[in-house]
Amino acid sequence: MAAITLVIGNKTYSSWSLRAWLALKQTGQAFSEILVPLDQPDTRARIREHSPSGKVPYLTHGPVKVWESLAIGEYLAEAFPAARLWPADAGTRAHARAVSSEMHAGFAELRRNMPMDLSHSWPERNRAQHCEPDIRRVTEIWRDCRERFGKAGAHGPGDFLFGGFSMADAMYAPVTTRFTTYGHRLDPDSMRYIEAVAAFPAMREWVAAAKQEPWELTYEVFTRKP
Numbered sequence: 001m002a003a004i005t006l007v008i009g010n011k012t013y014s015s016w017s018l019r020a021w022l023a024l025k026q027t028g029q030a031f032s033e034i035l036v037p038l039d040q041p042d043t044r045a046r047i048r049e050h051s052p053s054g055k056v057p058y059l060t061h062g063p064v065k066v067w068e069s070l071a072i073g074e075y076l077a078e079a080f081p082a083a084r085l086w087p088a089d090a091g092t093r094a095h096a097r098a099v100s101s102e103m104h105a106g107f108a109e110l111r112r113n114m115p116m117d118l119s120h121s122w123p124e125r126n127r128a129q130h131c132e133p134d135i136r137r138v139t140e141i142w143r144d145c146r147e148r149f150g151k152a153g154a155h156g157p158g159d160f161l162f163g164g165f166s167m168a169d170a171m172y173a174p175v176t177t178r179f180t181t182y183g184h185r186l187d188p189d190s191m192r193y194i195e196a197v198a199a200f201p202a203m204r205e206w207v208a209a210a211k212q213e214p215w216e217l218t219y220e221v222f223t224r225k226p
Contacts, residue, residue, distance in 0.1 A: 002062025004031035007050045009038045009057075011210035013217055015116040015174030018206060019069035020057035022170040025202040027080040037215050070104045073167040085167040087155040095149070096161070096168040099141050103171040110134035114178040118210040123183030138175055139190045146193060159196035173197050177207075 006024055008017035024031055036046045036056065044054055051058035051067055059066045059075070066075045077085035087093045113127035128135060145161035145168070148154075156164030161172070176194040179186060186194070197203055 002064075003060075004029055005034060005060045006031055007034045007036065007047065007056050007058040009036060010213055010215055010217070011035070011206055012119045012213050012215070013038060013116055014056060015111070016055075016069045017057045018116075018174050019170045020059065020072040021206060022173055022202055023069075023073040023076050023083075023085055023167055024059070025205075026085060026165060026170070027076055027083040029080060039217050040215075068104075070100060070167075070171065073100075073170060077167065084155070084164065085170075087149075087162050087166060089154065092149055092154045092162060095145070096155075096166055099145060099161070100168045100171040102141070103175070107131075107134045107138065107175070110138065110175070110178065114182050114184075116174045116177055117181050118177055118207050119213065120181065121183065122181055126182040126184055128182065128184050135184075135186075138172070139186055142172070142193050143187070143189050146189060159192065161193070165200065169197065169200075173200075173203060 004024070006017075006021060008014055008021060011018070021033075034050065036043060047056060047058075048054050050060075053067050055067065057067070057069060057072060059072045061075075061079065064075070064079075066072050073085060076083065087096055109131035113130040142161065146159075149162040150158070150160060153163040155162035155166050158164040160166065160169045162168060176197045178184075179194060180198070185191065198207075
């Protein structure tokens with residue numbers, strides 16, 4: 001079998017890397033991991049040694065080279081169908097792809113004001129007031145998917161958006177951590193989803209590794225007044 005390599009950034013901070021890594025873990029395939037610390041003098045050059053976009057994540061599988069988290073997930077779903085990264089039903093799968101694409105393309109204010117940080121708890125840095133529309137939409141998606149698809153086990157049994165874990169959950173997993181990091185409480189159903197993602201074995205493995213990392217980043221957003 002062709003070797004698989006995934007180039008990622010710091011596990012503490014790289015939300016896009018987490019998405020691709022969770023999808024790859026879901027396939028059950030062995031892979032090599034190359035971690036490039038972010039925000040270092042040589043970060044760009046080191047990433048460009050692997051990825052033509054100069055960004056992470058970046059996947060190679062034999063001769064195949066894929067970048068962008070969602071594209072990596074799509075490739076893995078086709079290469080390893082037994083992983084069931086997307087729901088089998090066409091309509092459900094379309095819905096899962098739509099909410100995943102919305103995550104990929106949107107929610108800029110949420111990412112900017114509440115960046116992922118898995119090694120700290122920063123309730124005093126909660127800037128939710130700057131991204132309330134994004135938070136409303138994210139939680140609306142979570143509640144709707146879990147009510148319409150998750151409860152019915154549309155993608156098998158489980159507490160995730162469509163029942164069992166899917167690519168859609170990989171796309172939203174970094175968002176769940178933001179509310180924990182910044183001490184922001186949501187409605188009970190959204191909190192249950194956050195708890196389900198946090199308890200997922202692959203997610204626990206990633207977070208445990210993040211807490212061992214030595215690098216510290218200071219986001220520019222936190223140097224400004226709220």
